[in-house]
Amino acid sequence: xxxxxxxxSILRVQEGSSASxxxxxxxxxxxxxxxxxxxxxxxxxxxxxxxxxMERKQTQGLIVLLDKKAKRFSLHIxxxxxxxxxxxxxxxxxxxxxxxxxxxxxxxxxxKP
Amino acid sequence: GPKVLQIPSxxxxxxxxxxxxxxxxxxxxxxxxxxxxxxxxxxxFLVNFYNGKVMExxxxxxxxxxxxxPDGSYFTxxxxxxxxxxSAVYFCASSLKGQGWEQYFxxxxxxxxx
Numbered sequence: 001x002x003x004x005x006x007x008x009s010i011l012r013v014q015e016g017s018s019a020s021x022x023x024x025x026x027x028x029x030x031x032x033x034x035x036x037x038x039x040x041x042x043x044x045x046x047x048x049x050x051x052x053x054m055e056r057k058q059t060q061g062l063i064v065l066l067d068k069k070a071k072r073f074s075l076h077i078x079x080x081x082x083x084x085x086x087x088x089x090x091x092x093x094x095x096x097x098x099x100x101x102x103x104x105x106x107x108x109x110x111x112k113p
Numbered sequence: 114g115p116k117v118l119q120i121p122s123x124x125x126x127x128x129x130x131x132x133x134x135x136x137x138x139x140x141x142x143x144x145x146x147x148x149x150x151x152x153x154x155x156x157x158f159l160v161n162f163y164n165g166k167v168m169e170x171x172x173x174x175x176x177x178x179x180x181x182x183p184d185g186s187y188f189t190x191x192x193x194x195x196x197x198x199x200s201a202v203y204f205c206a207s208s209l210k211g212q213g214w215e216q217y218f219x220x221x222x223x224x225x226x227x
Contacts, residue, residue, distance in 0.1 A: 032213040043204060043218040044156060046114075052211055089155055095170040098212030099144060103155040 001026040002040045002094050006104025014112055020075045021107045023090035026071065032093040033066060033073045034101070038087045048075070115139040119205050120187075125225045129170035131193035134222045136205030138188055143222060145188045146206040147180065156204060162188065163211065166214060195226045 005024045014018045025033075031052035036044035050057045050064045050073065057064050063076040073092075077084055087108055091101040118137040126132050137144050144163050148156040160170040162180055177196070182188040189206075192199055202223050206216040 034215065036218075043220045045115075046215055046217065049215060051188050092214065095158075095161075097161055097163075099146075099161060099208065099214065099216070100158045100169055100171075101146075101148075101156075101216060102158065106155050 002102050002105040004090060004092050004102050006107060008080060008100075008107060009105060010108045012110045012112065013080055015081060016079055019080050019084070019109055019111075020089055021075045021090065021109075022072065023074065023092075023104050024070075024072045025092040025102075027092070027094055028068075028071065029098075030071075030092040030094055031098070033064070034091050035062075035064065035075050035105045036091065036103075037086045038089065077109075080109075082111050082113050085109055085111045087088050092111075115142075115207075115217045117205055117207055119203075119219040119222050121222060122220065123223045123225075125227065126195060127227050128197055129194045130225060131191065132195055133185040134190040134192075134203050134205075134224070136189065136207075136219055137226050138205065138207030139209075139217060140209035142209050142217075144208045144211050144216075145182065145212070146208075147190050148204045148206065148218075150202045150204060151200075152202075152220070159190075159203075168211075192224075195224075197226050200224060200226045204211075 034049035038044040066073045090104040120135040147159040202221040205219040208214040
């Protein structure tokens with residue numbers, strides 16, 4: 001299959017707390033997992049990604065974890081700020097070309113001051 | 114970061130007409146993509162393109178759709194004829210290499226078919 005499941009669909013947190021979004025994929029051949037942030041009316045912006053040769057990656061308050069056995073990956077935003085409020089999409093690479101991205105349904109993150 | 118440009122930003126046309134969406138990918142990128150996003154939903158893969166050829170296309174890439182990039186000019190998505198269900202935002206993306214490389218998205222073209 002080519003589904004990417006993403007949970008939760010809505011996430012409300014208090015400023016300064018952490019936020020976690022979880023995704024699962026179906027094809028064990030998937031080897032690239034990007035995360036995109038999309039604000040209303042804007043294009044999706046790549047914020048962090050991880051490849052299948054890694055289990056953990058961290059950059060600027062973002063942590064991604066990858067569990068290949070469970071076909072699960074997650075995004076953790078530490079010390080959330082109101083500017084982090086947006087839609088977040090996970091994706092997994094699929095297809096014979098290996099660069100077809102299948103996106104999750106998205107998580108609407110709302111950070112309250 | 115790398116910039117992908119798309120022209121026009123909005124397009125309103127009558128059902129049955131032809132429309133061409135234009136994408137100016139990042140200058141040294143070699144792989145190009147089109148994704149479709151219906152309001153409130155996720156991006157859905159339409160097609161990827163490399164070295165003048167379609168590599169892979171999804172079920173959403175109907176027979177009425179075609180892509181090309183003549184001689185390094187715009188990477189285009191043409192829909193002929195358009196249908197009501199083609200109304201969506203179409204995002205172009207590009208990447209330097211294929212599998213496992215970052216895809217950068219343009220600002221999108223909002224297509225409304227009446």
